[in-house]
Amino acid sequence: MDAIVTSGLTKRFGTFTAVDSVSLAIKEGETYALIGPNGAGKTTLIKILVGLLIPTGGSAFIFGNDVRKNPIAAKRMFGYVSDDPSAYEYLSGSEFLTLTGRLRGMTGSEVSRRIGQLTPLFPIADIISLPMSQYSRGNKQKIAVLGALLTKPKLLIIDEPIVGLDPESIEILGKTILHYTKEGNTVFFVTHILPFAQKFAQRTGVMKNGKIVKETAITKTTDMEKLLA
Amino acid sequence: MDTLGILLWSDWIGVTRWFTTKSAGKFVVVLLFILLFGAISYATWRMSDIFFRSLAIYEQFGAITAAYILHAAVLVVLWLAIGSSVASSVGFLVSPTPTFSYLMTLPVQAKHISRWLYVKSVIANFLLMMFAFVPIAAAYGNAFGAGGIVFIMRVVLVLLCIVCISSGIGMVIALASAAWIRGKEYMAGIAGMGIFFTVMVGLLKTIFPPALSKLYDASALEFLDLFRTLPLNNQGLPTSWLSQTITHGVSLPTLAAAGVTLILIYITLGIHEKRLISVLLRIRSSPHSKKISGTAMNALETTSIPLVVKDWLSIVRVASELGYGLFLVTVAVFFFLFLSFGIGNELRQEIWRVQLTVFSFAWLVFFAIAIYLRFLFPLVAREGRSAWYIFTLPISRTRLLFSKILLSILVSVPIMICSGLVWYWLPFVYVGRDQLVSLTIIVLLFVSLVQVLMGAILPNFSQGNDPEKVSTSGMGILTLFLCGILAFIAGLSIEHLMKSEVSGMVYYALILGSGMTTLFVLWFAANQSMKRWEW
Numbered sequence: 056m057d058a059i060v061t062s063g064l065t066k067r068f069g070t071f072t073a074v075d076s077v078s079l080a081i082k083e084g085e086t087y088a089l090i091g092p093n094g095a096g097k098t099t100l101i102k103i104l105v106g107l108l109i110p111t112g113g114s115a116f117i118f119g120n121d122v123r124k125n126p127i128a129a130k131r132m133f134g135y136v137s138d139d140p141s142a143y144e145y146l147s148g149s150e151f152l153t154l155t156g157r158l159r160g161m162t163g164s165e166v167s168r169r170i171g172q173l174t175p176l177f178p179i180a181d182i183i184s185l186p187m188s189q190y191s192r193g194n195k196q197k198i199a200v201l202g203a204l205l206t207k208p209k210l211l212i213i214d215e216p217i218v219g220l221d222p223e224s225i226e227i228l229g230k231t232i233l234h235y236t237k238e239g240n241t242v243f244f245v246t247h248i249l250p251f252a253q254k255f256a257q258r259t260g261v262m263k264n265g266k267i268v269k270e271t272a273i274t275k276t277t278d279m280e281k282l283l284a
Numbered sequence: 285m286d287t288l289g290i291l292l293w294s295d296w297i298g299v300t301r302w303f304t305t306k307s308a309g310k311f312v313v314v315l316l317f318i319l320l321f322g323a324i325s326y327a328t329w330r331m332s333d334i335f336f337r338s339l340a341i342y343e344q345f346g347a348i349t350a351a352y353i354l355h356a357a358v359l360v361v362l363w364l365a366i367g368s369s370v371a372s373s374v375g376f377l378v379s380p381t382p383t384f385s386y387l388m389t390l391p392v393q394a395k396h397i398s399r400w401l402y403v404k405s406v407i408a409n410f411l412l413m414m415f416a417f418v419p420i421a422a423a424y425g426n427a428f429g430a431g432g433i434v435f436i437m438r439v440v441l442v443l444l445c446i447v448c449i450s451s452g453i454g455m456v457i458a459l460a461s462a463a464w465i466r467g468k469e470y471m472a473g474i475a476g477m478g479i480f481f482t483v484m485v486g487l488l489k490t491i492f493p494p495a496l497s498k499l500y501d502a503s504a505l506e507f508l509d510l511f512r513t514l515p516l517n518n519q520g521l522p523t524s525w526l527s528q529t530i531t532h533g534v535s536l537p538t539l540a541a542a543g544v545t546l547i548l549i550y551i552t553l554g555i556h557e558k559r560l561i562s563v564l565l566r567i568r569s570s571p572h573s574k575k576i577s578g579t580a581m582n583a584l585e586t587t588s589i590p591l592v593v594k595d596w597l598s599i600v601r602v603a604s605e606l607g608y609g610l611f612l613v614t615v616a617v618f619f620f621l622f623l624s625f626g627i628g629n630e631l632r633q634e635i636w637r638v639q640l641t642v643f644s645f646a647w648l649v650f651f652a653i654a655i656y657l658r659f660l661f662p663l664v665a666r667e668g669r670s671a672w673y674i675f676t677l678p679i680s681r682t683r684l685l686f687s688k689i690l691l692s693i694l695v696s697v698p699i700m701i702c703s704g705l706v707w708y709w710l711p712f713v714y715v716g717r718d719q720l721v722s723l724t725i726i727v728l729l730f731v732s733l734v735q736v737l738m739g740a741i742l743p744n745f746s747q748g749n750d751p752e753k754v755s756t757s758g759m760g761i762l763t764l765f766l767c768g769i770l771a772f773i774a775g776l777s778i779e780h781l782m783k784s785e786v787s788g789m790v791y792y793a794l795i796l797g798s799g800m801t802t803l804f805v806l807w808f809a810a811n812q813s814m815k816r817w818e819w
Contacts, residue, residue, distance in 0.1 A: 105676040107676065127678045127680060130676060143598070143670050146597065150581050153590075154594055159677060166585065186601075199673075
């Protein structure tokens with residue numbers, strides 16, 4: 056089964072068409088990078104998939120669940136990290152993760168155990184008990200990634216995964232993505248950082264003016280700059 | 285234009301731009317605000333007018349008692365203005381705006397920044413205190429034939445002296461305490477309110493000593509003897525000079541008051557200019573790390589309502605929110621203390637008792653609405669920058685709305701209990717207490733639900749980090765008016781019930797009917813609009 060399928064997906068804001076009849080299919084177990092210039096419609100496309108925007112036309116499915124007609128089932132399938140990972144700054148990182156787990160249906164002890172498994176992923180032990188208002192953008196990003204991974208969803212959707220991360224954390228996140236897809240899961244991310252897409256994605260789509268204009272498999276020899284040109 | 289002029293001009297641009305963008309909406313907001321504050325001022329004036337007129341019939345005895353009460357009002361307004369100035373100045377120093385942070389990087393002298401902040405503080409305080417003080421002074425003038433433009437100018441002069449003094453003192457207190465407060469906002473808020481409240485109670489006890497209540501039954505000679513012992517009769521008090529300016533016209537005490545004001549402005553501004561930058565730098569350079577207790581973590585792990593716990597934490601962990609809540613509660617407690625001490629058991633006419641009961645009910649609901657408007661109305665909009673998170677979780681939006689409703693009921697419970705106690709506390713309410721308590725609880729419950737549902741219809745997510753702006757938006761003011769209408773219907777019912785003009789059945793049917801109908805319509809609208817939210 057495909058992880059993500061869209062058909063003629065369109066989003067208009069007044070007379071401006073942000074996403075223009077996009078048809079996309081991302082297979083289960085695939086790592087797909089959506090690249091494109093600013094204002095191409097990448098974030099809008101993601102927001103429709105995760106249920107933050109209502110499409111003007113077309114349809115979108117997450118593991119066969121229509122994001123409009125069956126949003127709760129669709130949302131159970133993915134973890135999402137926004138391009139602005141700020142959330143509930145009055146909570147500590149560990150409280151945020153606990154809240155996420157509880158709202159995704161885990162028991163308190165399950166959440167606690169899972170947080171214990173995930174937190175060693177990034178060097179955040181010193182800050183996880185502090186309020187997130189004191190976090191840098193990078194640390195908020197790390198907590199948001201951990202929140203997305205908490206329930207081991209089959210699909211990870213990340214908008215700008217490495218903005219604000221230090222080189223060490225970028226490498227950790229990249230390897231996490233690789234490890235995650237090796238287990239049969241799917242990753243769909245949007246990025247401006249072409250080397251990151253080249254290193255960690257298997258396939259890429261180029262979005263311009265609301266349309267996906269190119270799709271190709273990524274190899275070590277793929278000229279990413281040329282794809283964008 | 286000099287530096288101070290440029291800084292004030294930039295504020296003026298901000299104010300004018302606020303009016304010139306989306307003008308129709310802003311016009312409505314301003315109009316509703318004017319109506320709201322107009323209504324509050326009118327209510328204050330009406331009660332003060334009745335009170336001063338009742339004193340005026342006692343001729344010179346009434347006049348000196350009224351002058352005493354006006355002196356008390358000057359003292360109370362001065363203390364309120366100092367409290368307000370300290371709170372706003374501390375908030376500014378502890379959490380400066382991005383615009384001010386930018387200003388700090390420019391080669392602007394501290395004296396210009398200090399004077400700019402001072403002028404802004406004076407204007408804000410003047411506008412705020414005007415609504416409390418002018419109606420009382422105007423009622424005095426009306427009752428004792430002292431109206432006219434000269435009288436108004438004297439009132440404005442006195443108010444200006446009060447806000448100039450309080451702004452200066454408030455800014456200096458804030459400078460002295462801000463560095464200590466940072467990182468301890470929660471405790472500082474409680475301590476600050478404790479001090480404010482204790483002083484307020486002390487003031488009230490000073491203003492209304494037991495001797496005051498004996499004046500009503502005293503003979504002429506006894507009256508004068510008793511009156512001389514009242515603590516505010518000391519002519520050496522600067523507040524006495526201010527009140528005399530209103531009651532007796534411009535005279536030597538007026539000059540003395542103006543002189544003291546100028547000296548205080550000079551001293552406080554001097555201190556502020558010297559200390560402002562160093563205090564700001566010290567605050568920003570000190571390590572700032574808040575510890576969080578494990579209690580909330582345990583609650584999140586074990587509760588079956590994690591969304592409610594999360595929203596509760598959004599109120600109690602934000603120092604500015606907690607401070608505002610404490611401030612409102614303190615003002616409410618002070619208000620009812622004032623009403624209780626000031627009027628005591630001296631009301632013998634039934635009509636006054638009814639009017640004061642309705643007046644107390646109106647203020648009780650007003651304080652509750654003010655608290656709800658700040659904490660319950662913005663509950664949905666508060667998701668703000670976190671909306672990406674909550675709306676992508678596998679939970680239905682109806683469940684989200686229910687969690688907000690549940691929190692609003694939980695927040696309402698202590699307010700309902702306190703409101704119920706008020707009816708047993710006020711000395712002039714001695715019949716129909718049970719009905720008043722039940723009606724107040726019903727109205728407060730309706731009002732809290734109206735607030736949260738109205739807040740869900742058009743939530744302003746972009747201002748989610750600033751509940752003050754959310755609650756003062758057009759929708760917030762509309763909510764205020766809707767709640768006001770409900771309270772008005774309830775107030776009318778109380779009046780008619782107390783005058784035995786309606787039966788208890790009619791009274792409950794009217795309140796329950798209007799409340800249930802409103803809630804039904806709002807629930808439908810809120811639930812539908814939840815499904816349309818985009819982020």
